[in-house]
Amino acid sequence: MIDAVPVRHPGRWVAVAVLAVLAAMLIDLLVTNKAFDWDFVRQALVQTPVIRGLLVGTLLGTVLAMLLGVSLGVVLAVMRLSDNPVLAGAAWVYTWFFRAIPRLVLLTIMGTLGILWPDGLGLGVPFVHQIAHALGGSADATFATVNANKLFSGLFAGVLGLGLSEAAYMAEIARAGILSVDPGQREAANALGMGNGLAMRRIVLPQAMRVIVPPTGNETIAMLKDTSLLIAVPLGTEMFFQLEAIGSRTFKTFPVYIAAVIWYLVINSVLMAVQARLERHFGRGFGTKPTPTDQANRTTMLGLAAGGAR
């Protein structure tokens, strides 16, 4: 056995000391400063409107907007990589447009889109009325009319705005993922008689997911935070807006912000655990077997999440 004197790291001890002092200061601030009003924070966290806002605007909004963003994004990525120049061009224009518009602005516009169809939005075959008119007759192929002002409000408009915007980013992420797969994979699939669509679904996309999942996790976390913009639609059934409302009613604005921070931290921790799971699933076969440390981390993380839920 080697019994050597290990290398000393005095810098580490200095860093530990500095951080310990800073942490002590922070804890002191949190505990002694009356402005935090922890009792009020605790109450604000679980108020019924806050919980409803959390479930509808914040969580459901995130899930639906990401579902729309990811599925549309993958379609856009496939279009962008297509041999068909019209499809590729259309996908490029889409990304160009929606990446340029700030989400706050987009959501505000979404809430006012109803103004385009004051007489209601007709669903049917387009231009039938105009063509019939030009031919000297009259015809209508509208099956149903919806109230556009009602349609473009609330959760629908919010999810539509956030999802359309997200698709522009997801398209780039999915494109990078698809391009990361060795072209030999598609050739091998083709050589087995698989068509391009089947090869994409069964062979290319599952491998692309390994590259797509980590940035998509980031996007989901960003989306969770961006649901706080939903008030621009306006959608009031959202966690941050409800907490702010409590703050302005009770003049305890600072504690409700702390409550919002706590909720965002909790949900983010859960999302990170889900992301870690997905990464392991799509990493199978790539020599990313979970190491004992990963296993231990996962147990701790899930333990935390489960404790929080109870």
Added chain:
Amino acid sequence: MTGQPLVRALNVHKAFHGNVVLKGIDLDVAAGEVVCLLGPSGSGKTTFLRCINQLETIEGGRIWVDGELAGYEEMDGRLHRLHDKRIAAQRREIGMVFQRFNLFPHMTALGNVMEAQVTVKGKSKAEARTRGLELLNRVGLGDRCDHYPSQLSGGQQQRVAIARALAMDPKLMLFDEPTSALDPELVGEVLAVMRELAQAGMTMIVVTHEMGFAREVADRVVFMDAGVVVEQGPPLEVINNPQHERTKTFLSRIRQENDEYAAALEERAEAEKL
């Protein structure tokens, strides 16, 4: 239709961005025949092989597989390009083994062999599994079916790739330098599987640098250089008594490399003995 060749290539031309790779290849391969394509790198043999499977589109000439024109349909004296679906159906009859294996890394060995049986041939999972296990056993990997490609050696991966191609019950097997990416000690196990396949009567076209395999297994060797077929015939005639200068140069260089390699191996063996 006896006497009709399984593969007939007529005056096949192919260029990549103006760089002509195939300059009129004519080749017939009979059912059950094993043909080895030899030639220096850049001679176009791999490209020709990929043309048979339509992984490359040809610019001139025709290729028929089992009497069916590859990639086109002749109607009213004009060629019409086939729809992707029809091309996929044509490829189903042809198995292909790649130099770099190209196994699907996100599936186990058995998953690789089952995939196209289920998604292309529409077999049930149970049927595909039975056939998959049978084929993995045939290539000597029955005990490795739950391994992912990254957990297999190169030789094992290539044998899985052969099983995967066989699972489609192809009429023709194409091998594109199947042993070139392998460590020398793993070449033998792949060649053994191919030899067994040839003895079982499979029609095979093999691009290879393995002269021993060509001599022993091939019914015919075809020597290509600079996009044309230089000479062809029974392996012993072409390899032992080449007629063309280009064939002689190529074969002597291969022989020299093999000798040097054998000498190096011997040296190492002796060094290890000491």
